[in-house]
Amino acid sequence: MNVVLIEPEIPPNTGNIARLCMASNTTLHLVEPFGFRLDDATLKRAGMDYWHEVDMRTHKSFDALRATAPMDATFYFLTPRAARSYLEPRYREGDFLVFGRESIGLPPAMLEANAATCIRIPMWNPRARSLNLATSVAIVLYEALR
Numbered sequence: 001m002n003v004v005l006i007e008p009e010i011p012p013n014t015g016n017i018a019r020l021c022m023a024s025n026t027t028l029h030l031v032e033p034f035g036f037r038l039d040d041a042t043l044k045r046a047g048m049d050y051w052h053e054v055d056m057r058t059h060k061s062f063d064a065l066r067a068t069a070p071m072d073a074t075f076y077f078l079t080p081r082a083a084r085s086y087l088e089p090r091y092r093e094g095d096f097l098v099f100g101r102e103s104i105g106l107p108p109a110m111l112e113a114n115a116a117t118c119i120r121i122p123m124w125n126p127r128a129r130s131l132n133l134a135t136s137v138a139i140v141l142y143e144a145l146r
Contacts, residue, residue: 001144002027002073002096003137006062006110009035009102016134018054024145027055029096031062062098062110070094078140079111080130082118089119091144102133 003026008014014030021028038058059065066075075096076089100106111118121131121139
């Protein structure tokens with residue numbers, strides 16, 4: 001499985017997600033630009049001493065990442081505005097779970113171009129705009145691995 005963070009902004013979120021990816025043997029893809037430096041102390045602290053075991057790849061753009069992906073891989077785009085729940089897809093090994101920036105999520109053009117594979121995590125309180133990025137990745141990744 002692959003986790004993709006598009007332009008992550010908050011170092012502790014990315015560090016926590018890196019630790020999650022290491023524990024689940026999942027590849028972490030980070031798409032530039034980042035809201036921090038990869039040697040940021042809070043990023044390193046959140047990832048604990050696992051960094052040397054994380055399969056992490058950086059990409060200059062989402063198009064550059066997509067060009068390296070296997071042709072049969074499915075990319076799932078997480079957005080609270082999707083109609084389809086993250087529980088519905090039949091995930092396959094090698095699929096990609098794509099998450100957006102903490103502040104604004106994924107770009108509208110990306111969501112429109114990939115509407116068939118947009119998924120959401122249900123939230124029952126209408127005042128909730130979103131969940132924490134690291135929490136969202138954990139919820140969807142473990143369902144996909146199941």
